[in-house]
Amino acid sequence: RQRRLRGIAHRPTHTRDGVSVSLQANLELPEDVEIARGNGAAGVGLYRTEFLYMSRADLPDEEEHLATYTAMIEDLDGIPITIRTLDLGVDKRADGLTACGSAACNPALGLRAIRLCLKEPALFRPQLRAILRASAVGPVRLMLPLVTNVEELDTVLALIEELKHQLHQQGLPYDDALPVGAMIEVPAAALSARAIAKRMDFLSIGTNDLVQYTLAVDRLDDSVNYLFDPMHPAILRLIRMTIEAANSADIPVSMCGEMAGDTQFTRLLLGMGLRELSMQPGALLDVKELILQADTQDLRRRVAQLFTHLDETSPARLLDALNQA
Numbered sequence: 001r002q003r004r005l006r007g008i009a010h011r012p013t014h015t016r017d018g019v020s021v022s023l024q025a026n027l028e029l030p031e032d033v034e035i036a037r038g039n040g041a042a043g044v045g046l047y048r049t050e051f052l053y054m055s056r057a058d059l060p061d062e063e064e065h066l067a068t069y070t071a072m073i074e075d076l077d078g079i080p081i082t083i084r085t086l087d088l089g090v091d092k093r094a095d096g097l098t099a100c101g102s103a104a105c106n107p108a109l110g111l112r113a114i115r116l117c118l119k120e121p122a123l124f125r126p127q128l129r130a131i132l133r134a135s136a137v138g139p140v141r142l143m144l145p146l147v148t149n150v151e152e153l154d155t156v157l158a159l160i161e162e163l164k165h166q167l168h169q170q171g172l173p174y175d176d177a178l179p180v181g182a183m184i185e186v187p188a189a190a191l192s193a194r195a196i197a198k199r200m201d202f203l204s205i206g207t208n209d210l211v212q213y214t215l216a217v218d219r220l221d222d223s224v225n226y227l228f229d230p231m232h233p234a235i236l237r238l239i240r241m242t243i244e245a246a247n248s249a250d251i252p253v254s255m256c257g258e259m260a261g262d263t264q265f266t267r268l269l270l271g272m273g274l275r276e277l278s279m280q281p282g283a284l285l286d287v288k289e290l291i292l293q294a295d296t297q298d299l300r301r302r303v304a305q306l307f308t309h310l311d312e313t314s315p316a317r318l319l320d321a322l323n324q325a
């Protein structure tokens, strides 16, 4: 089986009915790029940048960000990369920062990710400038984590315009068309996906946090992990709303949470209309094998049926039925 999977790594990814699907990798460390390339990733759909801040007492400056991104872009050799801005929080801590909500009662609901970045411009600006400068080196997209309202987006977009102006004045190159996207990982964002899609160049669904926040299940607490269920009807509806919002706005939508790399959901996600999935690089070939066998027209029809039964039948049973034939 391993040999067969290796054989499909560099084949184009399209379904039996000829629909092409972009399978991308999530990277947490620069080293992860090797497995991603070996497994034929079409891009990096999520580059987590928290590693730059972890296990150290100081903070990375603009040049260190830029050098790290440039090295990665060169390693990727023309394959596009989506760089996510700092997503520090209780699940990803930095020693050089105290403002991570660690003292709060509900740190997952506290000052983290985009909130922390907007509160601390000295933290955010060097990273944004570095991502802008990296966009002159190769194909880059910029992605914002934990967005909850459009004001956050407007603030970031204004900041990016200001930094572009600054770079221009300094004679430093950047891609003026750098795509900026939002992660949809808070229920409020999924419910406001239309307004978000109007402002953004792409959306990416982060199911790890979307499940945590929608189902009120701490993703780090083992005592409640039996409740952590991406098949909960509420989650499926939020995912569907997000896909529809992106389609109406005519912008790309991907999924980069763990759900995207779990083969039990591949047929479901194709049937819901997703054509871009980003996952830990080790999962790429298993998902690809299923995509090569899939028929999107058939799956579309069957998933539409599945949605009509969502409130009567257990979602696990519906998923089994979808995966059987």
Ligand code: PEP
Pocket: 046, 048, 087, 185, 205, 206, 207, 208, 209, 210, 256, 257, 258
């Ligand atoms: C997510 O929340 O689904 C996600 C991809 O981001 P992270 O796991 O880094 O919070």
Ligand code: MG
Pocket: 145, 185, 206, 208, 209
């Ligand atoms: Mg997340």
